[in-house]
Amino acid sequence: MKIAFVGKGGSGKTTLSSLFIRHLAANEAHVIAVDADINQHLGAALGLGDAEAAALPAMGAHLPLIKDYLRGTNPRIASAETMIKTTPPGEGSRLLRVREDNPIFDACARTVRLDDGDVRLMATGPFTESDLGVACYHSKVGAVELCLNHLVDGPDEYVVVDMTAGSDSFASGMFTRFDMTFLVAEPTRKGVSVYRQYKEYARDFGVALKVVGNKVQSQDDLEYLRAEVGDDLLIGVGHSDWVRSMEKGRPSRFELLEADNRMALQTLQDAAEDSYGLRDWERYTRQMVHFHLKNAESWGNEKTGADLAAQVDPAFVLDERHARAGVAAPA
Numbered sequence: 001m002k003i004a005f006v007g008k009g010g011s012g013k014t015t016l017s018s019l020f021i022r023h024l025a026a027n028e029a030h031v032i033a034v035d036a037d038i039n040q041h042l043g044a045a046l047g048l049g050d051a052e053a054a055a056l057p058a059m060g061a062h063l064p065l066i067k068d069y070l071r072g073t074n075p076r077i078a079s080a081e082t083m084i085k086t087t088p089p090g091e092g093s094r095l096l097r098v099r100e101d102n103p104i105f106d107a108c109a110r111t112v113r114l115d116d117g118d119v120r121l122m123a124t125g126p127f128t129e130s131d132l133g134v135a136c137y138h139s140k141v142g143a144v145e146l147c148l149n150h151l152v153d154g155p156d157e158y159v160v161v162d163m164t165a166g167s168d169s170f171a172s173g174m175f176t177r178f179d180m181t182f183l184v185a186e187p188t189r190k191g192v193s194v195y196r197q198y199k200e201y202a203r204d205f206g207v208a209l210k211v212v213g214n215k216v217q218s219q220d221d222l223e224y225l226r227a228e229v230g231d232d233l234l235i236g237v238g239h240s241d242w243v244r245s246m247e248k249g250r251p252s253r254f255e256l257l258e259a260d261n262r263m264a265l266q267t268l269q270d271a272a273e274d275s276y277g278l279r280d281w282e283r284y285t286r287q288m289v290h291f292h293l294k295n296a297e298s299w300g301n302e303k304t305g306a307d308l309a310a311q312v313d314p315a316f317v318l319d320e321r322h323a324r325a326g327v328a329a330p331a
């Protein structure tokens, strides 16, 4: 299952991602947490100290390795240099699985020990000005997108991405890579404006989008969100003293998180599971091809000097059969 948390700056994306990750670990799910937000704070929210968080490897710095590994022996991808963030897998490509060890996880993932189990954490690394462009070749988020497009996940395996709702993710198709996108919104006009923008992009691609209200203080707050986003409102989360203590550097055990918030996290998990059950792998593959062709035409072909449309393997569908074999086999 692939899940994203998006929303306005400061809305609580990192906080809710980290709580959700802890909740999944407590439920014995297998989790890869990915920090793809401009402000890289997921490690800290998962309890890493400053030095540990700073020592996390940056996926953005390992793009050549990531491309080389995923390319495998795919004859349609001549070199890592011609592989762009949207290059889809095909026969011969290497695929990733949540529970395996592979050179990408060795280089880019670190195990984080939580109260109730271990999760793997990957981080894009700090963003620079040039990462925020619409069609950036060196995009750090591109490293995440490549991994998502090559990852075959099963029902009890979760990839949880803390990310921005930036133009980069709309141009590249990153926003279509998730079984469920949780849009974190405070009950304010600014909070819901990001929702409207997201909804507009999401509509044409069948993106499953649910609003998680955060810092909800009253019934009036909840009614406001309901009036603005209608049935897309999944649940509201209130102020958490547990989170506040953690921010004070006095973390308590996860089992002491407020009962209401625990229930809210279970609601998120249920919604994600329902949506994963509806995943259409063929459409999932078709969408990656759609965005690849779009990116190839708008900048990729020119940048690499190759016809990147030729990278598409028309017979290939990413699907659960690949969850067992590490290499993309013929259809």
Ligand SMILES: Nc1ncnc2c1ncn2[C@@H]1O[C@H](COP(=O)(O)OP(=O)(O)OP(=O)(O)O)[C@@H](O)[C@H]1O
Pocket: 007, 008, 009, 010, 011, 012, 013, 014, 015, 016, 037, 039, 041, 214, 215, 237, 238, 239, 240, 241, 243, 244, 247
């Ligand atoms: N439900 C909550 N209860 C208590 N504090 C909260 C809650 N949600 C968020 N916060 C606090 O609000 C602040 C912003 O939250 P957070 O960093 O998760 O937002 P963000 O959307 O990830 O922000 P950024 O855009 O900077 O990455 C943090 O100090 C966090 O601890």
Ligand SMILES: [Mg+2]
Pocket: 013, 014, 015, 037, 039, 041, 162
């Ligand atoms: Mg954040």
